[in-house]
Amino acid sequence: MGGACSRKRDQLDNEDGLHRGVSGRYCKSGSSKWLATTSTRPIVEIQREKGKCPSLMELCIYKIREDIDNYGSFSKLPRDLSQLIFNELVNSQRLTNVSLEAFRDCALQDLYLGDYPGVNDNWMDVISSQGSSLLSVDLSGSDINDPGLIYLKDCANLQALNLNYCDQISDRGLQHIGGLSNLTSLSFRRNSAITAQGMTAFSGLVNLLKLDLEKCPGIHAGLVHIKGLTKLESLNIKWCNCITDADMKPLSGLTNLKSLQISCSKVTDFGITYLKGLQSLSILNLEGCPVTASCLDSLSALASLLYLNLSRCSLSDDGCEKFSKLGNLKVLNLGFNDISDACLIYLKGLTNLESLNLDSCRIGDDGLVHVTGLRHLKCLELSDTEVGSNGLRHLSGLCNLESINLSFTVVTDGGLRKLSGLSSLKSLNLDVRQITDAGLAALTSLTGLTHLDLFGARITDSGTIYLRRCMHPTWLPLCFWLIFYINFEAPIVIPMR
Structure with a gap:
């Protein structure tokens, strides 16, 4: 029952597990016109289960899906209808390399094929036949090789391209996308074949707003090729342990950058000095970087900074007085650092904070007195700290709190x-x-509780009477289900609503 974070004390967070698409591996990408659902079941069946009557359009698409082998081409249909049929085939996993041929020259706008089985270079000819209409392509987890990317040259208006987990693409393949100057979003997560030399192709992507190179271990010294992408707003180079202070220098001129993810890199306090001119930066993730409180001098110059992750860094109480300069912060993560109550003194002025993470820090009851003024606080993480029952009195006035994690503390019933x-x-x-x-x-x-985690607590059948008092009436049958598992001393998670 305990929160997942409770059981992963010695692990860094892996965001690959969040917000996944159809298969559970990837995030959905695409233009705002993406029409598909994430279900693999026909929408007609879903509507019937809900007691709703499917529309005539839904019934027609369902019929086409069932008889897909009887159709040779959809190119004469209106584009929106062809798009709906394509989406339905993908979601139901009925699309094959044979049925794909029916969509040749259909002028589709969005082709989401992330983690779809069987996608390889043989699919690229039909994909490229969408021509200038194609706006978004997701080929994550496919078997696309470098030669397959040649076909994209005919899709000059392509705006979003997702090639996560395509480990057969190398520097050679990058050269084929260098001419797609209308790209605004490009993602190459977890690719060990991309190097600094191959990144020369990125220099022509002048309209790029978002670039994701997470877990690409060979890109050291390659960021120099994106220093001219002045429209860039989001850069993700997390888990690239090849990144050093020198790689930060080319970023100093990207003044439109709003989000920078460089966790688990080798960037130190010196590297952070290159970021002082990024006045639009609102999100900065430095988790696992060997930075100290000295970097706060540079960060205090970032007037737009709202989210700061310093978890698992080299912070101690020494120099923490500089936190008082970050008065605009809304989210601050200090988990897994060697800081104590003495550090919290300098957080009491951060009155805009909505989320504070102190997981596994040397925080005790006395330190919590310094959070009493954080009236906007909604989320407080105190897991694995020395906080006990006496310290909780300092939280009683935080009327906006929506989430508290007290796992592995010394809090008692009282x-x-x-x-x-x-x-x-x-x-x-x-x-x-x-x-x-x-x-x-x-x-x-x-x-108002919707989630209550009692993993490790010594709850018996008798205790469930109190749970029923704070549960919505429609969930009362769940109480008896819980009693059954409590009797067998099994962990439980209680979805209260």
Whole structure:
């Protein structure tokens, strides 16, 4: 039952597991006209289960899907209808290299084929036949090789191209996309074959807004080729442990950059000095970088900075007074650093904070007095700290709190009463051995809870009576399901609504 983060104390967060597409591996990309659902079942069946009558259009598309082998070409149909048919075939995994031929010259705008089985260079001829109408292509996880990218030269208006996990594409393949000057989004996650030399092709992508090179270990010294992409707003080079301070210098002129992800790189305080001119930067992820509190001098010059991740860095209490210069921050992650209550003194002025992560820091009851003024705080992460019941009294006035993680703390039953007034609370993690049935009695006033984590707590059948008091009536049958598992001493996660 305990939160996933509770069980991964020694691991860095892997965002590949979040917000995935049809297959569960990739995020959906595409233009705003993307019409497909993420279900692999026909929409007609879904509508019937909901007691709704499918539209005539839905019935027609369903019929075409079932008889797809009888159709040779959809090129005479209106583009929007051809797009809907294509999306339905993809979502139901009925599209094959044979049925794909029916979409030749259909002027489709969006082709989402991320992790779709069987996609290879043989599909590229039909894909390229969409010509100047094609705006978005996702070929993530496919078997596309360098020669397959040659076909994209006929798609001059292509705006979004996703080639994540296409590990057969190398520097040679990059040369074939260098002429797609209308690209605004390009993603090459987890590719070990791309090098600094191949990145010369990026220099011509002058309209690029988003570039994702996460887990591309060979791109050191290649960022010099994007220094002219002055429209760039988002750059992701997380998990590229080849990136050093020298790679930060070419970024100094990208003044439109709003999001920069460089976690798990070798960038130090010196490298951060190159970022001082990025006045539009609002998101900066430095997780796992060997930076210290000295970098805060440079970061304080970033007037637009709202999100700062310094988790697993080399922070200590020394120099933490510089946090007081970051008054505009809304999200601050300091988890897994060697900081104590002494550091929290300098956070009390960050009154705009909405999320604060102190996971596994040396924080105790006395330090929480410094968060009492953070009235906008919605999320507070205190897992694996020395916080106990006495410290919770300092949280009682944070009426906007929606999520608290108290797993692996020394909080006891008595301390939970100090949370009873937090009416906005939706998520509470009590993966704490000391919590018993008696502690649950204090939670009955938290009627807004939608997630309650009691992994590790010593709850019995008797304790479930308190759970029923703060659960929505329509979920009462769930209580009996929980009792069954509690009797067998199994972990439980309670989806309260």
